[in-house]
Amino acid sequence: MRKKSDSRVEESRYVYGLFSGRMRAQALLTALELRVFDHLSFPLSSEELSATLQCHPANTGALLDSLAAAELLEKKEGRYCNEQCADDLLNSESQNYIGKILLLMHRMSADVVSDMTRLVKDGPFADHSGFGNEEIWVDYARTVGNYHKGGMMQDIAGIVSGIEGFSSFGNMLDLGGGPGLYCIGIVSESESMKGVVFDRPGVLRVAEEFIAEYGMRDRISVKSGDYLADSIGEGYDLIWASSTLNFARSDLDRLMMKIHDALVPGGVFVSLAEGLTDEGTKPDFYVLENLSYALTGFNQVFRKGEIAGAMHRAGFVSVDSMTVETPMMPMEMDIARKKT
Known part of the structure; x- marks a missing residue:
């Protein structure tokens, strides 16, 4: 029989997970706008990627860690690489790229979301x-x-x-x-x-x-x-x-x-x-x-x-x-x- 305290933890984590979805979505959108996934078919460090993208090194690293937490990137020994789904769907060079439609859907709903x-x-x-x-x-x-x-x-x-x-x-x-x-x-x-x-x-x-x-x-x-x-x-x-x-x-x-x-x-x-x-x-x-x-x-x-x-x-x-x-x-x- 499931303990009541365990059920409460699961329920709380579900709601917290819903709340964190706003950051997952925004991290994904930011990565698409910066074309992060286009450069990570092969492993790079955050410093190498920030130099390529001309972005702030520390904040680039924070974004990459978030994408790894969302299981879109793999982080190994300080270097980041696309997970298979990201390379297939979020790299603009892929024939299955869906990043453009995600960005369009975001633009069409942004005003409503904020209001x-x-x-x-x-x-x-x-x-x-x-x-x-x-x-x-x-x-x-x-x-x-x-x-x-x-x-x-x-x-x-x-x-x-x-x-x-x-x-x-x-x-x-x-x-x-x-x-x-x-x-x-x-x-x-x-x-x-x-x-x-x-x-x-x-x-x-x-x-x-x-x-x-x-x-x-x-x-x-x-x-x-x-x-x-x-x-x-x-x-x-x-x-x-x-x-x-x-x-x-x-x-x-x-x-x-x-x-x-x-x-x-x-x-x-x-x-x-x-x-x-x-x-x-x-x-x-x-x-x-x-x-x-x-x-x-x-x-x-x-x-x-x-x-x-x-x-x-x-x-x-x-x-x-x-x-x-x-x-x-x-x-x-x-x-x-x-x-x-």
Whole structure:
């Protein structure tokens, strides 16, 4: 039987651990900003690294000790070296680098984090003009594109290409497609399919860069507009939407009908989005990261089954749902088919 005193120690350490998370996160962000991990694929002393980075020697050593405590670095005989996960994910030379998206997520939430008490006490401020800032979304698209290139593009393309009838699909639409990497990956799984990436004009500049990089200009085009208000085209065999339907959550049924009508008979709509469970408290990563949006009045997250329900209401004859494990969190993929 566990002693009560032992339980109290465990509980206290859990809460203290939560509190120390703020320093873990800030140490990681500081290291990313200084590109610490880029220089520690091989062991260096704090003095050697501080000279390379032109940083304060003693404070560099304190930061490195903290990163070692967080098990991102190994310290041996006074020299520091990346642990495997840091070399794979936090070294900007790695194809799996996620540092850029971590820094972007930090920048997008920093103001809310610093003002959280006031927001909880007084409520959200009314200004959401940042959501209309084109340059923010351009930067976001480029950053997310690099994240998708780290393996997500290939994983998703593998799943979608397994959908019944995929080999006969001729045209696809990537709705709110951002950098267009998912469209590139999916189209690449077919010998003849062509694709359209639909998004804001500025964001599409990023998509065009990736389309050119992958040599897909002859098979993938772009279409600019607001999918809530503008035509999205028609005659598609496949429509794909990833983490974008949130902007239509308050009017999801109308958008779902538009998607349904844009498909040919027998066409397929695939959505990849969060799907909260446990009364909206899981996955913990997404709930916590969404807090910065929720506190400013933009809490448009989906519960598990919500998108599938809208698909049924729009008239899709079948909806299959599955959980997809991604590097950030588990996500819900809903696959709906239009009547033939």
